[in-house]
Every structure is written in C-alpha cells, then in structure tokens.
Amino acid sequence: MDYNGILTLFDIDGTLVRGARCHYQAFVHAVNKYYGMKEDISGINYAGKTDPQILMEVLTMGQVPEETIKENFQDCLDYMTQYYIANVHRENVQALGGVNNLLKELKNEDVLMGLTTGNLEPIAYAKLGKAGLDGFFSFGGFGSDSAQRPCLVEKALERARKLHGYQGDQVFIIGDTPRDVEAARPFNIKTIAVATGRYSSHELERARADFVLENLKDRDGFLEILKG
Numbered sequence: 001m002d003y004n005g006i007l008t009l010f011d012i013d014g015t016l017v018r019g020a021r022c023h024y025q026a027f028v029h030a031v032n033k034y035y036g037m038k039e040d041i042s043g044i045n046y047a048g049k050t051d052p053q054i055l056m057e058v059l060t061m062g063q064v065p066e067e068t069i070k071e072n073f074q075d076c077l078d079y080m081t082q083y084y085i086a087n088v089h090r091e092n093v094q095a096l097g098g099v100n101n102l103l104k105e106l107k108n109e110d111v112l113m114g115l116t117t118g119n120l121e122p123i124a125y126a127k128l129g130k131a132g133l134d135g136f137f138s139f140g141g142f143g144s145d146s147a148q149r150p151c152l153v154e155k156a157l158e159r160a161r162k163l164h165g166y167q168g169d170q171v172f173i174i175g176d177t178p179r180d181v182e183a184a185r186p187f188n189i190k191t192i193a194v195a196t197g198r199y200s201s202h203e204l205e206r207a208r209a210d211f212v213l214e215n216l217k218d219r220d221g222f223l224e225i226l227k228g
Contacts, residue, residue: 002165002166002167003112003164003165003166003167003168004166004167004168005110005111005112005168005170006111006112006168006170006171006172006226006227007111007112007114007157007160007166007168007170007171007172008106008111008112008113008114008171008172008174008226009113009114009115009116009140009141009153009156009171009172009173009174009189010113010114010115010116010117010137010174010175011048011115011116011117011173011174011175011176011177011180012115012117012119012124012127012128013047013117013118013119013127013176013197014047014175014176014177014196014197014198015096015174015175015176015180015194015196015197015216016095016096016099016128016131016133017093017094017095017096017099017127017128017131017133018093018094018096018196019091019092019093019094020091020093020127021091021092022084022087022088022090022091022093023084023119023123023127025083025087026080026081026083026084026087026123027054027055027058027080029079029080029083030055030076030077030079030080030083031055031058031059031062031076033076033079034072034075034076034079035059035062035064035068035069035072035076037058037059037062037064044057044058044061045198047176047177047179047197047198047199048118048149048175048176048177048178048179048180049118049149049179050118050143050146050147050148050149050152051077051080051118051119051120051123051143051144052073052077052143052146052147053118053143053147053148054118055073055076055077055080056069056073056147077120077144080120080123081120081122081123084122084123084126084127085122085123085126088126088127088129088130089130091127091130093127093130093131094131095131095132095133096196096215096216097215097216097217098215098216098217098218098219099133099216100132100133101219102216102217102219102222103133103136105219105223106136106223107136109223111226112160112164112166113136113137114137114138114139114140114141114156114159114160115137115139115140115141115142115156116140116141116149116152116153116156116173116175116180116183117140117141117142117143117152118142118143118149118152119142119143120142120143120144121140121142121143121144121145122144124140124142125137138163139156139159139160139163139164140152140155140156140159141153141154141155141156141157141159142155149179149180149182149183150182150183150186150187152183153173153183153184153186153187153189154187157171157187170226171187171189171190172189172190172191172192172225172226173189173190173191173192174191174192174193174194175191175192175193175194176193176194176195176196176197176198176199176204177193177197177198177199178199178203178204178206178207180193181193181204181207181208181209182207190210190211191209191210191211192209192210192211192212192213192222192225193207193209193211193212193213194212194213194214194215194216195212195213195214195215196214196215196216201214211225
C-alpha cells in the first residue's frame with residue numbers, strides 16, 4: 001500500500017541519543033587489533049561523519065599505507081560491530097530530552113520515520129535499543145551502506161519507497177551537524193537542525209538549515225514545521 005504522507009529521516013548521535021562511549025572504544029580496539037595503532041584518536045571531530053569515513057581518517061592520520069588499509073578495512077569494521085554488540089550492555093547511552101515523547105507523537109500522527117546515520121547498521125540498532133528507541137525505526141541509510149553521507153540519504157529514500165511504498169514529497173532530515181544539512185541538499189529535502197550536539201544554533205543557521213531548534217522537547221512546534 002502506497003504512503004503519501006510525511007517522511008522524517010533522523011540522525012542518531014547528538015540528535016536522538018547521547019553518551020555512546022562504547023562506540024568510541026570499538027574504534028580504538030578495532031584499530032589496535034588490525035593496524036597496531038594505539039594513538040589517541042579522541043581529537044578527531046566525528047560529528048556528522050560515517051564510521052567508514054572516520055576509520056579512514058584515523059588510519060590516514062596514523063600514516064598507515066594505503067594497501068594495508070584496503071586489505072583489512074572491512075574486517076576492521078566488522079570487528080567494530082562485534083565489539084560494540086558484545087559491550088553495549090555497558091553503555092550509558094540515553095535518549096535526549098523530549099525524544100521519546102516526540103517519536104511517540106509522530107507515530108500517532110502516522111509520520112513515517114527512518115534513519116540517516118553514519119553508524120554501521122547493527123551498531124545503530126543496538127544503540128537505539130539501549131536507549132529504549134528501537135521500536136520506532138525499521139529502515140534507513142547507514143554507514144555500512146556508504147562512507148559518504150549523501151548516499152545514506154539516497155539509500156534511506158530508496159528503502160522508504162521499497163519497504164513502505166513511499167510516494168510523497170514531504171521529506172525532512174533531522175540532525176545536529178552541518179553535514180546533516182549538506183547531505184540533504186542534492187535531494188532538495190528540508191532540514192531541521194537541532195543544537196543538541198557540538199554545534200550551536202548560530203552555527204546551524206550559518207549552515208543554512210531550513211529550521212533550527214534548541215532541542216526536540218517542543219512536540220507541537222516540531223509538528224507545526226512538518227505540517228507547514
């Protein structure tokens with residue numbers, strides 16, 4: 001059955017949840033196991049980037065030869081997933097303020113909800129499960145689909161059409177970084193940026209987000225944006 005209503009595509013880290021320290025540890029352990037790197041990688045700005053993109057930056061920064069990177073790259077990503085799944089029970093990842101209530105309201109309003117996240121897909125769903133948000137999202141675009149964020153949007157749209165018969169044109173990307181905003185531009189999709197990550201409202205406005213919110217606590221205000 002076709003669906004012609006509103007489609008929302010949410011980022012995860014900094015938008016829906018916070019506190020995913022184990023994800024960082026998965027990077028550290030995987031890079032050490034496959035590339036012997038033990039350098040502190042906490043100084044990299046991860047915000048809005050995909051897991052493969054971050055891994056490539058870390059390895060390039062560590063001057064790992066290109067052939068060595070290619071040889072072990074997928075195995076390293078797979079190990080990251082395994083490590084995270086095995087240790088997610090230790091996570092203190094939590095839904096950000098207002099998120100749970102907003103998602104419940106969107107579900108009640110028959111708004112179709114998907115994801116556009118740089119997380120590898122199993123990590124994304126494990127993280128949402130730990131935060132109590134695993135019942136809202138059945139599809140999306142993930143870091144396991146591509147290292148490039150615009151490709152995640154494309155994949156999420158493709159899955160919305162294939163899995164839910166989406167035929168509409170009211171699509172919104174919701175994220176907390178300029179990269180979320182930029183990824184929507186090739187598809188002429190409206191963006192709702194939230195200042196719940198490392199970027200301020202002013203920085204998100206400068207990135208030319210269509211709408212900027214301090215957080216996702218105002219359900220009515222959010223719905224007003226969706227319904228125009």
